[in-house]
Amino acid sequence: MKVVLQNLTKRFPSRTKNEPDVIAVNDFNFEIPDGKLIGLLGPSGCGKSTTLNLISGLEAPTSGKIFFGEDDVTRLPPENRGVGLVFQNYALYPHLTVLDNILFPLQNLKGPEKLSKQEMRERALHAAKLVQIDTLLERKPSELSGGQQQRVAIARALVKTPRVLLMDEPLSNLDARLRLQTREEIRRIQQETGVTTIFVTHDQDEAMSISDMIVVMKDGVVQQIGAPQDVYDNPVNLFVATFLGTPPINVFDGEIKGEKLYIGGEAVLPKPGLPDQKVSVGIRPEGFVLDENGPFTLNLSRVEVMGRDTSVVSTHPKSRNVTIRSIIPTRNKVDRTAKTVRFSLVPDKVHLFDEKTDKALGTEEKP
Amino acid sequence: MNKKSMKGWLYLLPAILFLGCFMVYPLIDVLIYSFEEGYNSASQTYYGVGLYNYSYVLRDPYFLQAVKNTFILVVITVPLSTGIALLISLGLNAIKPLRNLYQTVYFLPYVTNTLAVGLVFMILFKKTAYTDGLINLMLKWFGAQSVDFIDGPYWAKMFVLCFYTIWVVMPFKILILTSALASVNKEYYSAARMDGTRSFRIFYKITLPMISPMIFYLVITGFIGAFKAYSDAIALFGTDLNAAGMNTIVGYVYDMLYGNSGGYPSFASAAALILFAIVLTITCINLLISRKNVQY
Numbered sequence: 001m002k003v004v005l006q007n008l009t010k011r012f013p014s015r016t017k018n019e020p021d022v023i024a025v026n027d028f029n030f031e032i033p034d035g036k037l038i039g040l041l042g043p044s045g046c047g048k049s050t051t052l053n054l055i056s057g058l059e060a061p062t063s064g065k066i067f068f069g070e071d072d073v074t075r076l077p078p079e080n081r082g083v084g085l086v087f088q089n090y091a092l093y094p095h096l097t098v099l100d101n102i103l104f105p106l107q108n109l110k111g112p113e114k115l116s117k118q119e120m121r122e123r124a125l126h127a128a129k130l131v132q133i134d135t136l137l138e139r140k141p142s143e144l145s146g147g148q149q150q151r152v153a154i155a156r157a158l159v160k161t162p163r164v165l166l167m168d169e170p171l172s173n174l175d176a177r178l179r180l181q182t183r184e185e186i187r188r189i190q191q192e193t194g195v196t197t198i199f200v201t202h203d204q205d206e207a208m209s210i211s212d213m214i215v216v217m218k219d220g221v222v223q224q225i226g227a228p229q230d231v232y233d234n235p236v237n238l239f240v241a242t243f244l245g246t247p248p249i250n251v252f253d254g255e256i257k258g259e260k261l262y263i264g265g266e267a268v269l270p271k272p273g274l275p276d277q278k279v280s281v282g283i284r285p286e287g288f289v290l291d292e293n294g295p296f297t298l299n300l301s302r303v304e305v306m307g308r309d310t311s312v313v314s315t316h317p318k319s320r321n322v323t324i325r326s327i328i329p330t331r332n333k334v335d336r337t338a339k340t341v342r343f344s345l346v347p348d349k350v351h352l353f354d355e356k357t358d359k360a361l362g363t364e365e366k367p
Numbered sequence: 368m369n370k371k372s373m374k375g376w377l378y379l380l381p382a383i384l385f386l387g388c389f390m391v392y393p394l395i396d397v398l399i400y401s402f403e404e405g406y407n408s409a410s411q412t413y414y415g416v417g418l419y420n421y422s423y424v425l426r427d428p429y430f431l432q433a434v435k436n437t438f439i440l441v442v443i444t445v446p447l448s449t450g451i452a453l454l455i456s457l458g459l460n461a462i463k464p465l466r467n468l469y470q471t472v473y474f475l476p477y478v479t480n481t482l483a484v485g486l487v488f489m490i491l492f493k494k495t496a497y498t499d500g501l502i503n504l505m506l507k508w509f510g511a512q513s514v515d516f517i518d519g520p521y522w523a524k525m526f527v528l529c530f531y532t533i534w535v536v537m538p539f540k541i542l543i544l545t546s547a548l549a550s551v552n553k554e555y556y557s558a559a560r561m562d563g564t565r566s567f568r569i570f571y572k573i574t575l576p577m578i579s580p581m582i583f584y585l586v587i588t589g590f591i592g593a594f595k596a597y598s599d600a601i602a603l604f605g606t607d608l609n610a611a612g613m614n615t616i617v618g619y620v621y622d623m624l625y626g627n628s629g630g631y632p633s634f635a636s637a638a639a640l641i642l643f644a645i646v647l648t649i650t651c652i653n654l655l656i657s658r659k660n661v662q663y
Binding site for chain 1: 552554555557558559560561562563564565568572573576577
């Protein structure tokens with residue numbers, strides 16, 4: 001089931017007269033293709049949870065429309081939309097067993113949809129098997145680990161075979177190891193059921209790793225939509241560039257002069273076709289290549305060995321971050337006693353942004 | 368005994384001393400009194416030891432009347448007051464504007480003196496040579512016969528006592544239940560809404576189990592409180608409760624000690640211990656039921 005959001009806007013009235021209204025979601029337009037896993041990504045307070053609540057129907061939009069397929073569901077109450085929602089804290093009923101929790105949505109069905117006890121049980125068991133908790137059915141939620149509770153919550157959301165599955169920060173309550181495991185699990189469940197799934201996260205790793213598409217939001221406004229790799233490789237503005245990637249992108253004050261990019265006094269990269277101007281330069285950590293004769297000189301602070309690769313921490317007067325972090329393969333040895341370290345740059349990994357508007361320069365803008 | 372546990376006992380000493388002096392010792396004393404037959408408090412002498420006090424009390428028509436009154440009071444007021452308090456709390460929880468005002472209004476009876484409230488009730492319900500009282504006036508508007516609720520038939524007096532008791536105990540229950548309702552995580556309601564749960568089912572399947580520990584707490588303390596009712600009856604019907612036929616068990620104990628027919632500590636002790644046995648039994652039953660039904 002594809003989901004279409006049309007000029008979706010949500011305003012919250014301000015608490016005092018002097019403050020302006022809060023626009024949590026501002027003119028959101030997006031068509032989510034059928035059967036895809038979509039990550040809504042942004043820093044906290046960017047309106048991603050509100051967007052999810054609008055799609056679920058827990059909140060009504062101020063203006064704009066929501067379609068599931070061809071149906072306009074904007075004015076439908078949540079129960080008639082056919083959505084399953086996994087809450088951030090799971091919201092499992094603590095006094096009911098796992099099985100009763102999963103059965104709960106089915107027991108609410110009435111009229112022609114009403115199921116026999118046998119059918120309900122079968123569907124609940126099917127959902128439980130899908131998320132691999134079929135051995136825990138008689139337990140209470142308090143007797144389950146965080147990851148297991150998460151699965152129960154997913155099973156409960158899936159048991160009514162929703163048209164759209166929504167997840168609010170599905171991994172935020174899990175520890176790091178479980179997070180890795182669970183996100184693959186979410187991917188598997190999504191692919192097995194083929195249900196269009198939208199999940200909210202502030203963790204870009206999470207969103208990048210399992211989504212078919214990510215939507216990056218900031219202050220209620222959609223910044224960029226696209227496949228994770230595309231968005232990472234071609235950020236449309238400085239915010240998207242800094243928000244995606246760990247370690248984060250390194251930002252410098254730079255200048256284009258005579259079709260060359262200057263940072264400080266050094267011409268670090270040729271940039272044909274761009275007029276002379278001041279620019280913000282974003283360089284991904286993996287965009288640095290250790291090169292004794294490289295054009296870009298940084299003051300070496302320290303070298304951190306990560307095992308798989310080496311992280312070189314350095315400073316530069318034109319850097320907007322306190323330190324610059326570059327990732328290089330371990331086989332390249334850095335002279336730790338040296339005061340400076342020289343790099344050449346990988347052109348793809350260097351992004352230029354307009355100094356005033358923060359919009360990307362030089363790369364063709366992707367919608 | 369090592370040094371550490373010595374220290375522990377030292378900390379406990381004040382409480383143990385006070386409880387021992389003012390609770391354990393009198394309790395044992397009461398137990399002893401209740402078995403001493405024909406005890407005379409002036410000469411501090413008694414004839415013998417036995418169960419006569421108990422058999423006397425259990426055959427005393429005043430005591431039986433008091434037991435009957437107390438049980439009627441308990442059976443009517445505890446479920447009704449808890450139920451009505453739950454309804455009011457649900458209502459309070461559902462409204463936003465003026466909620467604090469209403470909460471204050473509902474809490475007012477709790478901070479009002481029992482005897483003062485009793486006086487007000489008496490004026491509302493009493494029928495005198497000069498006036499019928501407000502309630503009777505209202506009854507007359509609806510074409511009913513006026514009744515003297517304070518000195519009239521038994522059912523009328525019992526009605527006033529129950530009405531009064533419910534009115535007095537309600538604020539505390541509302542206070543507890545509104546805070547219990549407010550502490551239920553809103554996400555459960557959102558989850559239930561997502562699943563299209565009808566509101567009665569939400570109440571029955573989610574709200575009620577979530578606040579069940581508080582409800583059981585109120586029922587248990589409500590039972591104990593109602594069994595110990597006394598001042599309410601005094602406030603409404605005056606000190607000679609036996610004559611009014613509205614005595615309670617605690618009232619009977621008091622009368623045996625200090626009333627017109629006072630000076631019978633042995634009978635009072637026996638009655639007090641019978642009350643203790645009743646309350647203990649009921650509380651145990653309550654706890655057993657709650658352990659089965661409060662699931663988390």
